[in-house]
Amino acid sequence: MTAVRARLSRPARRLFSAALAVPLLALAACGYGSDSEDDGADDAPSSSESAEGPSLSADEVTIGYFANITHAPAVIGLQEGDGLIRQELGGTEIGTQIFNAGPSAIEALNAGEVDVTFIGPNPAINGWAQSGGESLRIVAGAASGGASLVVNPETVSSIDDLAGARIATPQLGNTQDVALLNYLSEEGYEVDPESGEGDVSVLRIANSEIPAAFDGGDIDGAWVPEPTAANLVSRGAETLLDEGELWENGQYVVTHVIAAQGFLEEHPDVVEAIVRGLVRTNAWIGENPEEAKTSFNAALAELPGGSELPADVLDPAFDHVEFLNDPLASTLQVGAENAVNAGLLEETDLSGIYDLSILNGVLAEEGQPEVDDAGLGVED
Template sequence: MSAARPLTTLRTLAVVAALPLLLTACGYGSKSTDDGKKTAVAASAKKLSTDEVKIGYFPNLTHATALVGVQEGLFQKELGGTTVKTATFNAGPSEIEALNAGSIDIGWIGPSPAINGYAKSDGKNLRIIGGSASGGVKLVVNPKKIKSLKDVKGKKIATPQLGNTQDVAFLNWIAGQGWTVDAQSGKGDVSVVRTDNKITPDAYKSGSIDGAWVPEPTASKLVAEGAKVLLDESTLWPAKRFVITNIVVRQDFLKKHPDVVEAVLRGSVKTNEWINANPEKAKASANTALEKLSGKALPADVIDPAWKSITFLDDPLASTLHTEAEHAVTAGLLDKPNLKGIYDLTLLNKVLKAEGKDKVDDAGLGTK
């Protein structure tokens, strides 16, 4: 296993290795889109401390809290006269760059870019303020070539990006089997092939990969092409829960506009409650949002199994983020980061208390 790399090197290597197929922790391409979309506001609605709040997220089922909350107007309802403006991203690094530049104020994002962004800025750019989703990651394989977990050795398995959340998880799993792989090159007892999730189904069909450790809906897309789910990553975690999507905010925006941040969190909590109470309606809403953003809805044989494997929740599952960072360090992809202060769950817990829900924990990584 290669030695640990500085965060700057990690970021550079990840970009070079993936261009032009750069992805995120949730695993898509590299473009970002300023939708320029503003939600209609009632003329009588009371404005909060700013005219608008810019929200970023991915056109991805693991970001369904944002997709559904915007689609159903649940965020706008809580924000009153403050307008929601949305932007969509296909890469964690580009969303972090947008956050740093002030192009967005609040974003839904995976743990790896949140960790890297926080550590690279010496803890000055963002805070994780809430959870959004858990699960939705699977090892899917060609059943003709791989019939058991031990058969993965010697095969070509795709992950979305060097150093992304799924890549780190797969490298950690490989190490747990007693096998070795060079983290940077992906060469070893298993060939780890970093591949854009949009390309992975075609790579599978062509036979250039034997399987993939990927998030939804890519996993279900492969299953629709004849692949088999060999392992659900949730089975590797306590209580079968691990963070896949968090909510982050620019620190300066949080300081200047806590009322707006609280309103967005209230909208997120109410959206997750609606999703869990109305799973079929929520699934349809998310698919409608995806169709508007990408021009194409997901077919039933993809969205149905994908939706069932994702848990939508308010808890950021802070202890699992810490564990994911440790896995990246062990893999040699990250110097040990100081994550103290990465969480500020004050406003989320205020919202949860008002809604009669249990307080969530920052695993000792919160602000003082």
């Protein structure tokens, strides 16, 4: 199947602008990192700095990302001075915008406020569907994995114990919410997708409030991304299910890179520089994992309102995420199908959402194999 549909069903239509977004994933939402607790309402203002060397076809480019672990390639690669993405852009002025949630990143892309952004799978589907396939292309991967169902072992010790349990997700209709609803359905539990009521109570709680809800006994667990999962484990939770267990080879897209279609058409050399810097950054992270964690934490502290993560959260959370260039296109398709099955989406054609030509060109230069678009690539 090479096409799925992603327009909202009538009951969920009013939720789409914020619901089908990547989970907030911001470290602030876990009590660490950025101190904002508003899911996307108080995104950090743009900052800009020129690197050394001649500019490319665009005098400036604005890049969006989240201040969290699954966006570590951006956090590390855009560091002032030695960030490899920054180096590849030469003299082109670089603006950055830090987002707390996917919907605001898509809005900024559509408004021309950012040209390229690191983002999760569901907001990319959202942006594609709402624009009729006119707003964006996915040009590279960035990260896989990093989500788990973690529970209070005193109340939930097995999948069978989920009956009657209260399980939190960061946002109605977000990536983890869809994953949980789909998983519960496959396990035979019936849950109304909009209200969250049913055999299992699915509670949509802001990431910033999930640890307190866990500590207060208001929830029995949560299906959450890193570092929220590691944060809860540090508070006594146990991992009941690593989401990677549900995917082939344990891999599924959690962060990829999208570019505004107009910017991609007018400035392919700039997008290529960003992609090349990303490939170099991911290679460096893979070769220097401990140094990468230190670099990430230091860069995090330099961001507006940022602070470093404690080791008992940083280490397991960072190790739970795989940084890779492949956007894992087939998993985007499955994720969209899961959203349809969960009752939060109707179907729409995703053909053309990918343009991996630049990425594959860079990979060829690096002697690495091409990656596949699962039949969802733009036609030549």
